[in-house]
Amino acid sequence: MRIKMKLMLLTIVGTIATVLAGCEPLLVLDPKGPQAKTQADDIILSIWLMSGIVIVVLAILLFVLIKYRASNQSEDYEPPHIEGSHLVEAICIGIPIIIVIFLSVVSVKSNYEVETTPAGYEDQEPLIIYASSSNWKWHFSYPEQDIETVNYVYVPANRAIEFKLYSYGPITSFWIPQLGGQKYAMSDMVTTLHLAADAEGEFMGRNANFSGAGFAKNTFEVTSMSQADFDEWVDEVHDTADPLTEEKFDDLLDPGHLGRSTYTGTHLEFSPAPEHDHGSSDSEIEEPEHEDHTDHESGEETNHDNH
Amino acid sequence: MDFFDRFAVPHPSFLIYGAMVSIAIAMIAVVVGITYFKKWGYLWREWLTTVDHKRIGIMYLIVALLMLFRGGVDAIMMRYQLSMPDNTFLDSQHYNEVFTTHGIVMILFMAMPFITFFFNYLIPLQIGARDVAFPRLNALSFWLFFMGAMLFNMSFVVGGSPDAGWTSYFPLAGNEFSTSVGTNYYMIAIQIAGMGTLMTGINFITTILKMRAPGMKLMKMPMFTWSAFIANVIVVFAFPVLTVLLAMGTMDRLFGTNFFTTDNGGMDMLWANLFWVWGHPEVYILILPAFGLYSEIISTFARRNLYGYKSMVASMVVISIFSFLVWAHHFFTMGQGPLTNSIFSITTMAIAVPTGVKIFNWLFTLWKGKIVFPTPMLYSILFIPLFTLGGVTGVMLAMSAADYQYHNTMFLVAHFHNVIIPGVVYAMIAGLTFYWPKMFGFMLNEKLGKWTAWLLSVGFVLAFIPMYITGLDGQARRMYTYSESTGFSALNMVSFIGAAIMAVAFALLVYNIYYSIRYASRDIGNDPWDARSLEWATHTPVPEYNFAIIPEVASTEAFWDSKKKGHELFKGKIEKIHMPNNSPIPFIMSCLFFAFGFSMVFSIWPVAIIALIGILACLTYRSFEKDHGRYISVEEIKETEAKLRGAKK
Numbered sequence: 002m003r004i005k006m007k008l009m010l011l012t013i014v015g016t017i018a019t020v021l022a023g024c025e026p027l028l029v030l031d032p033k034g035p036q037a038k039t040q041a042d043d044i045i046l047s048i049w050l051m052s053g054i055v056i057v058v059l060a061i062l063l064f065v066l067i068k069y070r071a072s073n074q075s076e077d078y079e080p081p082h083i084e085g086s087h088l089v090e091a092i093c094i095g096i097p098i099i100i101v102i103f104l105s106v107v108s109v110k111s112n113y114e115v116e117t118t119p120a121g122y123e124d125q126e127p128l129i130i131y132a133s134s135s136n137w138k139w140h141f142s143y144p145e146q147d148i149e150t151v152n153y154v155y156v157p158a159n160r161a162i163e164f165k166l167y168s169y170g171p172i173t174s175f176w177i178p179q180l181g182g183q184k185y186a187m188s189d190m191v192t193t194l195h196l197a198a199d200a201e202g203e204f205m206g207r208n209a210n211f212s213g214a215g216f217a218k219n220t221f222e223v224t225s226m227s228q229a230d231f232d233e234w235v236d237e238v239h240d241t242a243d244p245l246t247e248e249k250f251d252d253l254l255d256p257g258h259l260g261r262s263t264y265t266g267t268h269l270e271f272s273p274a275p276e277h278d279h280g281s282s283d284s285e286i287e288e289p290e291h292e293d294h295t296d297h298e299s300g301e302e303t304n305h306d307n308h
Numbered sequence: 309m310d311f312f313d314r315f316a317v318p319h320p321s322f323l324i325y326g327a328m329v330s331i332a333i334a335m336i337a338v339v340v341g342i343t344y345f346k347k348w349g350y351l352w353r354e355w356l357t358t359v360d361h362k363r364i365g366i367m368y369l370i371v372a373l374l375m376l377f378r379g380g381v382d383a384i385m386m387r388y389q390l391s392m393p394d395n396t397f398l399d400s401q402h403y404n405e406v407f408t409t410h411g412i413v414m415i416l417f418m419a420m421p422f423i424t425f426f427f428n429y430l431i432p433l434q435i436g437a438r439d440v441a442f443p444r445l446n447a448l449s450f451w452l453f454f455m456g457a458m459l460f461n462m463s464f465v466v467g468g469s470p471d472a473g474w475t476s477y478f479p480l481a482g483n484e485f486s487t488s489v490g491t492n493y494y495m496i497a498i499q500i501a502g503m504g505t506l507m508t509g510i511n512f513i514t515t516i517l518k519m520r521a522p523g524m525k526l527m528k529m530p531m532f533t534w535s536a537f538i539a540n541v542i543v544v545f546a547f548p549v550l551t552v553l554l555a556m557g558t559m560d561r562l563f564g565t566n567f568f569t570t571d572n573g574g575m576d577m578l579w580a581n582l583f584w585v586w587g588h589p590e591v592y593i594l595i596l597p598a599f600g601l602y603s604e605i606i607s608t609f610a611r612r613n614l615y616g617y618k619s620m621v622a623s624m625v626v627i628s629i630f631s632f633l634v635w636a637h638h639f640f641t642m643g644q645g646p647l648t649n650s651i652f653s654i655t656t657m658a659i660a661v662p663t664g665v666k667i668f669n670w671l672f673t674l675w676k677g678k679i680v681f682p683t684p685m686l687y688s689i690l691f692i693p694l695f696t697l698g699g700v701t702g703v704m705l706a707m708s709a710a711d712y713q714y715h716n717t718m719f720l721v722a723h724f725h726n727v728i729i730p731g732v733v734y735a736m737i738a739g740l741t742f743y744w745p746k747m748f749g750f751m752l753n754e755k756l757g758k759w760t761a762w763l764l765s766v767g768f769v770l771a772f773i774p775m776y777i778t779g780l781d782g783q784a785r786r787m788y789t790y791s792e793s794t795g796f797s798a799l800n801m802v803s804f805i806g807a808a809i810m811a812v813a814f815a816l817l818v819y820n821i822y823y824s825i826r827y828a829s830r831d832i833g834n835d836p837w838d839a840r841s842l843e844w845a846t847h848t849p850v851p852e853y854n855f856a857i858i859p860e861v862a863s864t865e866a867f868w869d870s871k872k873k874g875h876e877l878f879k880g881k882i883e884k885i886h887m888p889n890n891s892p893i894p895f896i897m898s899c900l901f902f903a904f905g906f907s908m909v910f911s912i913w914p915v916a917i918i919a920l921i922g923i924l925a926c927l928t929y930r931s932f933e934k935d936h937g938r939y940i941s942v943e944e945i946k947e948t949e950a951k952l953r954g955a956k957k
Contacts, residue, residue, distance in 0.1 A: 027781040040709055040710050040713045043709055044713065047703065047707060048704070051701070055700055058692065062671060062689070065671060066679060069678065070681075071611075074678055079678075080610065081612070082612075083672075084613075084616075085616035085619060093668040094661060097665075101658060104706075107707065108707040108708060109650040109653070112646040112650050115646075116645060136485075170480075171480035174716055178782045181712065182710070182713040183713075184712065185639070185642045185643060187570070187642075189570045189576065207784060211473050212480060214404065216786065
């Protein structure tokens with residue numbers, strides 16, 4: 002029996018070790034941006050710390066089981082009556098408290114990091130992209146560039162991005178594992194997710210929160226590219242894409258799956274984001290985007306001049 | 309025909325028709341069987357109208373085992389669906405229904421009745437009482453729970469199952485996105501069962517506070533009774549939130565109110581908050597009694613008293629308080645901002661401290677013991693490392709920044725199964741094996757029992773450890789399919805194999821019960837495990853009145869003291885015993901609740917109103933009924949005692 006148990010424990014430890022060794026990099030542990038890096042670091046740190054705890058508990062358990070099993074003791078051994086010891090209990094409370102305090106400090110620090118402009122990008126003006134979900138699609142509106150895409154998003158690498166999230170329908174969760182963790186998109190408020198990609202490449206993005214029949218395939222593609230390529234793409238869209246009309250957008254909202262599509266203009270003009278304060282510290286009160294639309298052309302020009 | 313169209317399942321399939329046919333056949337078989345063996349009278353007198361806590365307990369057990377089977381079939385279907393990429397065994401709608409009902413059935417209709425079975429069967433015996441404080445209320449609790457469970461299970465074949473997840477977040481669960489009656493079933497069936505649970509909570513708090521044997525001060529109660537007491541206090545605080553929540557949800561769905569809609573002043577986030585204000589304490593309602601059972605079992609088979617009794621109690625009190633302070637960790641990603649997340653992150657991690665104290669106390673209970681390993685102990689030993697693994701991943705999830713990556717993924721699914729299966733399910737099976745001889749007068753087969761424990765554990769590790777990995781690789785939970793290119797398929801296949809092994813283990817458990825009924829020795833005495841607390845001090849099978857003479861207690865381990873230190877449990881002489889009468893009212897009233905619930909689900913108002921009037925009539929009748937119970941005479945008690953003593957030992 003003990004051999005079986007050891008085998009099982011080995012399986013557990015072995016599996017954890019496999020994760021730790023990362024035979025193939027798991028998405029979350031293969032970060033491509035500062036926020037995902039913070040989170041991956043926290044995850045790795047906690048895996049090591051927690052493995053230590055599991056091993057200590059296992060060691061004590063195996064020790065007492067082997068030492069104090071009945072077959073290892075004389076017939077007439079009577080186990081003593083032990084109420085407890087203040088010292089032992091103080092240790093059993095003290096050490097976990099120290100671990101929890103340590104992790105709390107790490108956790109609080111990371112909380113503030115992931116809820117603000119990514120480290121190293123503070124001096125930049127972030128690119129604002131409105132990401133809204135509808136059953137079962139993602140709509141990306143670039144108010145500054147005055148374009149809109151469906152089910153894919155192009156972002157410039159090495160630039161802070163603020164995703165403004167909301168939903169036309171059930172609660173969804175906007176998640177690009179390699180750039181950073183997820184955040185809910187809801188229909189009555191806007192939440193903000195601060196991300197940045199510090200490498201060019203293609204990343205998987207999806208809705209992580211169950212939202213009905215089409216949920217499994219509610220994914221989108223993220224492409225991070227140089228600022229020059231990004232600007233080129235914006236120009237190309239303006240040259241080739243059709244404008245997004247209100248009727249067209251209503252069609253897009255119909256439940257179902259769609260491929261990628263691209264438009265000039267954004268739906269924010271006729272269907273603004275629900276940006277009002279809901280008593281949450283995360284929904285920043287801002288002037289509704291559509292009031293600035295007159296500036297968009299010039300804003301874009303400035304952008305082009307910058308690079 | 310229009311009237312009957314509403315009862316059709318909106319999205320039928322071969323599986324559902326198969327279930328309809330098999331349910332019909334099973335029901336006909338049961339009715340024919342009872343009629344053939346002329347058992348209707350027996351069933352009515354001895355079970356349907358009973359107020360005996362032991363019989364009510366056993367009925368809870370039967371429902372829990374049936375629901376374990378139902379939830380288990382759901383689980384194996386899900387694992388099979390995900391074992392291969394682009395599998396077409398279930399379509400999206402069926403998969404959504406299956407994971408929704410799996411969650412609800414396992415938590416509310418399997419785990420809850422299982423622990424309530426232990427409350428019912430054990431608490432009066434452990435505290436040396438003859439019944440619970442309110443026996444008839446207890447019967448009502450059970451029948452309400454039973455009718456809620458049956459109503460919920462009907463959804464599968466009549467009208468369609470709920471499909472918005474066991475959390476049923478609005479607006480997805482609102483009329484706009486959940487058009488079938490499935491979510492009505494969710495709101496109303498859980499409401500009815502939940503009322504039963506709330507009554508159970510009140511009943512057992514009163515029982516434990518008022519009906520303990522002489523000498524059993526609070527700090528001399530067995531640990532299971534302590535854990536049950538605290539769990540029931542949590543029930544009384546948490547379940548009213550669920551009641552209000554479901555009432556509001558019902559009104560949103562049936563009467564056009566706007567509590568959780570996203571316009572007209574409603575707020576979808578309110579549902580999530582209230583759900584978890586109930587939902588998080590709920591998991592502690594499940595785990596604390598499980599901790600209590602482990603404490604009894606580990607102490608019995610280490611042949612030692614429980615180490616750190618006081619800190620065990622204190623840690624449970626602390627856990628119960630903290631259980632109400634952590635609900636927002638279920639949605640760190642809702643955008644509350646870093647301050648709120650930091651607070652809930654710290655409170656959540658803090659729960660690890662009292663839980664850790666309990667783990668260490670169990671380890672120190674083994675220390676200097678004389679450990680033997682029968683099946684219940686084997687489960688308890690397997691529980692410690694597996695539950696620790698689940699606990700530490702909980703601490704990982706509590707780090708809210710990192711949780712943005714774990715949330716809604718298979719990592720989370722792995723974590724909560726990793727605490728609930730070794731934590732609750734193992735405790736239930738261990739407790740069942742441990743108390744089986746007390747209930748039925750024979751033991752379950754040890755060899756089959758150990759095979760079950762090992763198979764279950766191997767299956768568990770294979771089924772759930774891979775989910776930690778696929779979660780970190782970006783597999784979201786509740787996805788009914790995935791493509792080959794994601795690379796999830798190998799690990800999901802391992803998961804399916806693990807789930808299949810677990811299914812074999814549960815089948816073996818059923819076989820063990822069958823085998824032991826046929827072949828196990830009936831000559832086992834009253835104390836087959838050499839146990840320590842009062843429930844073992846009475847006869848097996850337990851007579852109706854539990855104890856002929858109420859025991860007197862001087863320590864936490866009264867029965868052990870009576871065996872080893874010459875403590876005299878039963879002083880005084882036999883006197884006539886006052887017992888409550890059976891009553892059909894709880895059963896009838898619950899049937900009316902079923903009719904009420906069913907007609908509410910389908911908006912058939914006349915029937916709902918008639919049923920409601922019937923329920924009020926039952927309540928009124930009860931208020932004017934004069935029933936002072938009955939006495940069991942001294943001669944009858946002596947006769948029973950002599951018979952029981954003759955049959956056993």
